[in-house]
Amino acid sequence: MQVGLEAIGVAVPDTYVELADLAMARGVAPGKYVDGLGVTRMGVPLVDEDTVTLAARAARMALESARCSPDDIGLLVVGTETAVDHSKPVASYVQGLLGLSTRCRIFETKHACYGGTAALQLALDWVRSGSAKGRKALIVCSDIARYGVGTPGEPTQGAGAVAMLVSDHPALVVLEAGKTGVYSKDVMDFWRPLYSKDALVDGHYSVQCYLDALEGAYRSYQEAAGDAGGEGAYSDRFAALVYHVPYGKMSRKAHRHLRTLDGDAAPDASFDRLVGHSLVMPSQVGNIYTGSMYLALASLLSSAPEDLTGKRVGLFSYGSGSCAExxxxxxxxxxxxxxxxxxxxxxxxxxxxxxxxxxxxxMRAREHLDERPAADAAGSGFRYQGTRDHKRIYAT
Ligand code: CAA
Structure with missing residues (x-):
């Protein structure tokens, strides 16, 4: 049985900030954000958008694109590190907004930016094991990346969601069973205490933790795939490499490191060929945490000019804290x-x-969104309206 992605959906906020404008406002040379970090624009959600609305919009696109009935979904998992409630999962709101069946297993996963990949791997195994019994899994990665205004992390914010329909009719990408390498380590590179809406980060250390995890997961993949030691650079077996993209330059650093591990004396030479197309959309949206690598995959499939049919793509997911695959x-x-x-x-x-x-x-208004009284006027199209009796209200 072949299992993988049958359809994908993407949602981003309707508004964004030009990184060149942000740089000027912060007294920084625009080149630092645009070229130094590799980000042109970052998505900024208005007050009627949250992790739930982004997730629901992306999920609806995935279902519509595959003409999949809500009743066909037997598993819905939302991976997020910016949930809206300590108890009720984002996935339950999405179930309600999309009208999914009551015979659907529903929950939320968290491990920083790796939470969506954890959910995807679980869904793949659910389908492969036969437990799905012909039904499909809907995996949604949804986040709003937020650092303090004026901090070094500020230009690496963003917001968005990617939804993936996982089934035994993988019309987009077959994900290879058994070909996966994991690396995890307890590190303090990026975190968000329960009392804070802003993420805290040891920025340069987080870059090193990412690279260490890439090395560990890549070596582990090579052992699992069982075909190390062939001719040429190992990574030339992939037609494209898709890395977790907190900002575009991180993918460049990742690629340089991976090619150096391969023994490539010119590790940057293959960057445009193997990585470039995956960065077209992330450079316009910024970091969307759990969904970042999947947005990069959508970007590759949408913008690569060459025919990738039958070609292998390498995927690297990193979650701070840390776990990588x-x-x-x-x-x-x-x-x-x-x-x-x-x-x-x-x-x-x-x-x-x-x-x-x-x-x-x-940014100031979003600090108080969780207590904002619900607006009387009814909106439409999966919009957050505020709270009533401590309950979040959404327009459908
Ligand atoms: N023109 C062109 N380039 C310039 C420039 C200019 N005028 N001025 C500076 N630069 C370059 C620098 O040379 C540097 O490039 P290199 O990294 O290739 O050396 C780049 O711009 C960035 O400069 P700094 O390192 O000085 O930037 P900084 O210290 O202000 O912060 C950062 C950079 C640490 C990434 C910070 O933005 C941050 O903390 N971001 C959040 C953390 C993060 O994204 N970490 C990634 C790994 S962890 C992860 O992946 C999980 C996750 O999603 C959060």
């Missing part, structure tokens, strides 16, 4: 056309730019 998939016939048909790049182009004062107002 290197795994691989094979692109299926017609996958690129299906992802292009979602019109993701056109959607990004239709967003509205926020001025820096508007962005700072939104």
């Amino acid at each position: 290197f795994f691989s998939g094979v692109v299926q016939d017609g996958a690129q056309a299906r992802v292009k048909a979602l019109g993701l790049e056109a959607r990004l182009a239709r967003r509205r730019a926020l001025s820096i004062p508007e962005y700072e107002d939104v």
Whole structure:
């Protein structure tokens, strides 16, 4: 049985900030954010958008793209590190908004940016084991990345969700059973205490932790795949490499490290060929934590000019704290056309730019979103309206 991604959906906020504008407002050379970090724009959600609404919008796109009935979903897991409640999972709100069956197992996973990958691996095994009994899994990665205004992390914010339909009809990418390598280690590189809406990070240390985890997971993958020691650089067996993208430059550092591990004396030379297309959309959206690597995969399938049919793609997911996984998939016939048909790049182009004062107002307003009284006017289209009797209210 072949198992993998049948469809994908992506949601990003309708508004964004130009990183060049942010740099000028912070007295920093724009080149530092745009070239030094490799980010052009970052998505900033307005006050009617949260982790739930982004997740629901992405999930709806995935279901519609596969013409999948809500009743066909037997497992819904939302991976997030920016949940909206200490107890009730984001997944339950999504179940309600999408009208999924009551005969569906539903929960939320957390391990920083790795939480979505943990959910995806679980879903793959659920389908492979036969427990799915013909039903499909819906895995959603949804987050709003938030660091303090004026901190070094500020230009690496972003927001968005990626939903994946996982089944034994993997029309997009077959994920290879057994070909996966894991690395985990208790480190304090990035975290968010229960009392804080902003993430805390030991920035340069977090880069080193990411690279250490990449090395460990890649070596572990090579052992699991069982075909190490062949001709040429090991990573030339992949037509593309998709790394977790907290910011574009991190993917460049990751690729340089991986190719150096391969013994490549010119480790940057293959970057544009193997990695470039995966960064087109992340550079316009910023860090979306759990969904970042999957947005990069969507970007690759949407923008790579060459035919990737039958080609292998390497995927590296990193969650601070930490847990990382290197795994691989094979692109299926017609996958690129299906992802292009979602019109993701056109959607990004239709967003509205926020001025820096508007962005700072939104950041302040978002601090109190969890207690905001629900607006009387009914909106539509999966929008957060506020709370009533301590309950979150959503417009459908
Ligand atoms: N023109 C071009 N480039 C410039 C420049 C200019 N005018 N000025 C500086 N640069 C370059 C620097 O040379 C540097 O490049 P290299 O990394 O290649 O040396 C780059 O811009 C960044 O400069 P700094 O290192 O001085 O930047 P900083 O100290 O202000 O912060 C950061 C960088 C540590 C990444 C910070 O943004 C941060 O803490 N971000 C959040 C943490 C993060 O994303 N970590 C990633 C790994 S952890 C992870 O992946 C999990 C997750 O999702 C959070």
